[in-house]
Amino acid sequence: MPIAENIKNALSSSSMIRKMFEEGMKLKKLHGADKxxxxxxxxxxxxPPQAFHDIFVKLATEDEKGSHGxxxxxxxxxxxxxxxxxxxxxxxxxxxxxxxxxxxxxxxxLNAVFKTICNPGDEVIxxxxxxxxxxxxxxxxxxxLVEVDSLDNFDLDINAIASGLNEKTAAVIVNSPNNPTxxxxxxxxxxxxxxxxxEHGKKTGRPVYLVSDEPYREIAYTESVPPILSSxxxxxxVSSYSKSLSLPGERIGFIAVSPLIHxxxxxxxxxxxxxxxxxxxxxxxxxxxxxxxxxxxxVDVSVYARRxxxxxxxxxxxxxxxxxxxGAFYLFCKVPQAKNNEQKDDKEFVEHLKKYLILGVPxxxxxxxxxxxxxxxxxxxxxxxxxSAFKEAMENW
Amino acid sequence: MPIAENIKNALSSSSMIRKMFEEGMKLKKLHGADKxxxxxxxxxxxxPPQAFHDIFVKLATEDEKGSHGxxxxxxxxxxxxxxxxxxxxxxxxxxxxxxxxxxxxxxxxLNAVFKTICNPGDEVIxxxxxxxxxxxxxxxxxxxLVEVDSLDNFDLDINAIASGLNEKTAAVIVNSPNNPTxxxxxxxxxxxxxxxxxEHGKKTGRPVYLVSDEPYREIAYTESVPPILSSxxxxxxVSSYSKSLSLPGERIGFIAVSPLIHxxxxxxxxxxxxxxxxxxxxxxxxxxxxxxxxxxxxVDVSVYARRxxxxxxxxxxxxxxxxxxxGAFYLFCKVPQAKNNEQKDDKEFVEHLKKYLILGVPxxxxxxxxxxxxxxxxxxxxxxxxxSAFKEAMENW
Numbered sequence: 001m002p003i004a005e006n007i008k009n010a011l012s013s014s015s016m017i018r019k020m021f022e023e024g025m026k027l028k029k030l031h032g033a034d035k036x037x038x039x040x041x042x043x044x045x046x047x048p049p050q051a052f053h054d055i056f057v058k059l060a061t062e063d064e065k066g067s068h069g070x071x072x073x074x075x076x077x078x079x080x081x082x083x084x085x086x087x088x089x090x091x092x093x094x095x096x097x098x099x100x101x102x103x104x105x106x107x108x109x110l111n112a113v114f115k116t117i118c119n120p121g122d123e124v125i126x127x128x129x130x131x132x133x134x135x136x137x138x139x140x141x142x143x144x145l146v147e148v149d150s151l152d153n154f155d156l157d158i159n160a161i162a163s164g165l166n167e168k169t170a171a172v173i174v175n176s177p178n179n180p181t182x183x184x185x186x187x188x189x190x191x192x193x194x195x196x197x198x199e200h201g202k203k204t205g206r207p208v209y210l211v212s213d214e215p216y217r218e219i220a221y222t223e224s225v226p227p228i229l230s231s232x233x234x235x236x237x238v239s240s241y242s243k244s245l246s247l248p249g250e251r252i253g254f255i256a257v258s259p260l261i262h263x264x265x266x267x268x269x270x271x272x273x274x275x276x277x278x279x280x281x282x283x284x285x286x287x288x289x290x291x292x293x294x295x296x297x298x299v300d301v302s303v304y305a306r307r308x309x310x311x312x313x314x315x316x317x318x319x320x321x322x323x324x325x326x327g328a329f330y331l332f333c334k335v336p337q338a339k340n341n342e343q344k345d346d347k348e349f350v351e352h353l354k355k356y357l358i359l360g361v362p363x364x365x366x367x368x369x370x371x372x373x374x375x376x377x378x379x380x381x382x383x384x385x386x387x388s389a390f391k392e393a394m395e396n397w
Numbered sequence: 398m399p400i401a402e403n404i405k406n407a408l409s410s411s412s413m414i415r416k417m418f419e420e421g422m423k424l425k426k427l428h429g430a431d432k433x434x435x436x437x438x439x440x441x442x443x444x445p446p447q448a449f450h451d452i453f454v455k456l457a458t459e460d461e462k463g464s465h466g467x468x469x470x471x472x473x474x475x476x477x478x479x480x481x482x483x484x485x486x487x488x489x490x491x492x493x494x495x496x497x498x499x500x501x502x503x504x505x506x507l508n509a510v511f512k513t514i515c516n517p518g519d520e521v522i523x524x525x526x527x528x529x530x531x532x533x534x535x536x537x538x539x540x541x542l543v544e545v546d547s548l549d550n551f552d553l554d555i556n557a558i559a560s561g562l563n564e565k566t567a568a569v570i571v572n573s574p575n576n577p578t579x580x581x582x583x584x585x586x587x588x589x590x591x592x593x594x595x596e597h598g599k600k601t602g603r604p605v606y607l608v609s610d611e612p613y614r615e616i617a618y619t620e621s622v623p624p625i626l627s628s629x630x631x632x633x634x635v636s637s638y639s640k641s642l643s644l645p646g647e648r649i650g651f652i653a654v655s656p657l658i659h660x661x662x663x664x665x666x667x668x669x670x671x672x673x674x675x676x677x678x679x680x681x682x683x684x685x686x687x688x689x690x691x692x693x694x695x696v697d698v699s700v701y702a703r704r705x706x707x708x709x710x711x712x713x714x715x716x717x718x719x720x721x722x723x724g725a726f727y728l729f730c731k732v733p734q735a736k737n738n739e740q741k742d743d744k745e746f747v748e749h750l751k752k753y754l755i756l757g758v759p760x761x762x763x764x765x766x767x768x769x770x771x772x773x774x775x776x777x778x779x780x781x782x783x784x785s786a787f788k789e790a791m792e793n794w
Contacts, residue, residue, distance in 0.1 A: 004515055060454045111676035273408055282648070
């Protein structure tokens with residue numbers, strides 16, 4: 001049976017991450033799960049915090065009448081209220097429940113955002129490397145993703161963003177801590193971005209939204225992640241509990257709209273409406289209630305910190321360069337020079353590593369060829385054990 | 398801040414059902430919840446079955462490691478396997494897990510289906526009256542919903558559907574038991590529809606999908622709901638646990654693809670891909686596992702049957718005509734002739750009823766002016782108590 005042309009085309013070039021994930025499952029069947037160094041998927045394996053388990057059992061045992069029914073499409077008011085308080089703290093602004101819309105994870109939230117703010121033909125600017133799903137998330141709603149380069153240290157390149165702006169620009173999307181680089185954008189960088197966007201809005205008469213995708217906000221190692229909502233008035237934060245509570249399969253997150261935004265009603269009503277018509281209807285009820293109860297809890301980030309250190313050690317020993325991650329749980333590595341000085345690309349290096357049962361994702365999958373991404377949401381023992389595999393792989397590269 | 402034009406336009410004419418729902422909340426605050434006869438929203442209030450509670454507590458208590466993580470976008474294989482067995486029984490075909498894609502409720506499933514099968518400009522045929530969300534669900538993906546009339550008894554009008562078919566038709570959508578009429582389409586009617594579609598496909602060389610939205614399959618009173626997948630080869634069933642287990646807030650359902658479908662791989666891979674990129678990523682993990690365990694359970698339908706009888710009695714006493722519902726939990730009523738013989742429409746009657754604290758939804762909200770819908774997922778006592786309010790309202794109409 002025929003299917004839509006654009007979907008048929010997309011299928012043939014579908015997600016490299018998911019491909020590696022499936023390849024990993026095959027290799028594990030063949031060699032045993034503990035023999036494969038699968039760093040392909042960002043599937044958090046650190047347990048949800050004890051507080052999650054406690055409230056989960058409590059809500060199941062009580063199983064309050066009507067608690068699995070419909071609620072307003074934006075979510076339970078008491079949950080939105082609780083999350084507003086958390087957002088106040090994190091974003092250094094005063095928001096209330098009316099600024100919060102519960103979402104089916106960040107992926108659901110971003111689709112609602114782009115559907116709400118983009119006219120067909122509008123553009124959304126993103127800095128390379130970036131989470132590749134932003135491309136369909138914008139294309140779904142007729143918008144075009146415009147890629148610009150980042151600086152060599154993977155910081156935002158304000159001049160590059162400036163060159164991407166035009167009268168069709170609906171939004172700039174930022175992701176900090178960044179997937180795949182682990183970069184956190186500083187207050188200063190965000191202030192520069194805000195200045196640029198304000199100036200552009202004044203000049204063109206079309207204000208540009210700053211959309212911040214921040215599922216990794218709570219996975220930061222040495223510094224906290226600067227606020228977005230207080231940095232630029234026309235900003236929208238999309239967040240999720242996939243990483244902070246290790247609940248990616250449960251599809252729970254939220255959208256927070258800046259209180260400084262001019263005339264927010266259309267935007268908020270639009271977000272509620274698109275949440276409804278895109279078929280989310282509302283974020284899953286039980287997980288909403290859990291998220292509303294767990295505004296202080298998060299996974300044990302020190303586990304990720306130890307893994308990062310172990311991974312960096314393995315890469316250092318093998319002589320593989322990487323960007324030092326400040327947050328998230330990815331290591332973005334440079335494809336090393338081959339011994340015979342042949343020019344080889346990231347896909348070839350990923351294939352080479354596979355021979356040593358090491359799985360990563362080519363940087364091309366993030367708009368950055370010549371690099372590759374390892375996710376370290378796997379047991380520290382496996383990371384440490386991968387050291388000799390990396391070394392052997394490098395000796396034969 | 399500006400938002401997308403189409404969303405701004407939609408906001409001004411948004412869902413009548415949701416408007417009545419919100420109006421109902423206001424009236425209840427003013428007059429007390431037990432004084433308002435709120436028949437506006439199809440929000441099941443019958444408790445989920447005991448088996449739901451048991452498995453809910455069991456899964457929460459065990460809280461199996463990794464159970465809240467990512468799984469394949471189509472859903473947990475063991476859940477898809479369990480649901481395939483249920484679909485075999487209900488649809489009288491042999492399906493396995495590869496025919497099942499878990500969805501975030503029927504709304505999520507339908508969006509994935511239309512995104513997968515519709516090219517921009519394609520058409521989807523629906524019989525009036527119909528669940529109005531089909532309009533945005535198709536428009537989201539560039540398709541156009543084409544309305545055709547049903548017969549006077551609200552059965553499918555095969556000739557009307559024939560007149561709507563053309564080379565742009567991607568699908569016909571049916572909904573049985575129907576929202577808002579409660580109609581169940583017989584095997585004979587479905588066979589006639591299948592003949593029409595087969596003939597059209599042969600003639601034009603473009604086979605048409607039959608998409609069956611069936612969240613009410615298990616809410617049927619006197620007869621069972623005939624199968625779709627065995628009635629027509631190129632058919633897709635979209636189902637949900639919102640009504641059968643009373644879990645509408647939890648967003649859990651599935652898509653089942655006919656095993657008779659020609660060359661199903663593109664379709665299935667497309668459905669998995671669109672589930673991912675639309676931002677669902679996967680149906681909520683916990684509810685997947687619950688759905689997979691509860692293939693035999695459903696809410697106590699006799700509660701709805703008693704309410705239906707009580708409601709029909711109230712309407713009979715007031716002299717309001719309705720279509721006799723065979724399933725679902727709606728009564729679709731004709732706007733009665735006004736005493737002074739003035740021509741008054743469904744919106745006026747709904748406004749009139751509101752004075753007596755009775756809330757329904759105008760038939761215009763379902764493409765059928767001159768009618769209105771009452772949802773009887775409210776306590777039987779409230780339904781019985783509404784009898785005198787209906788009577789009084791009619792005396793002054």
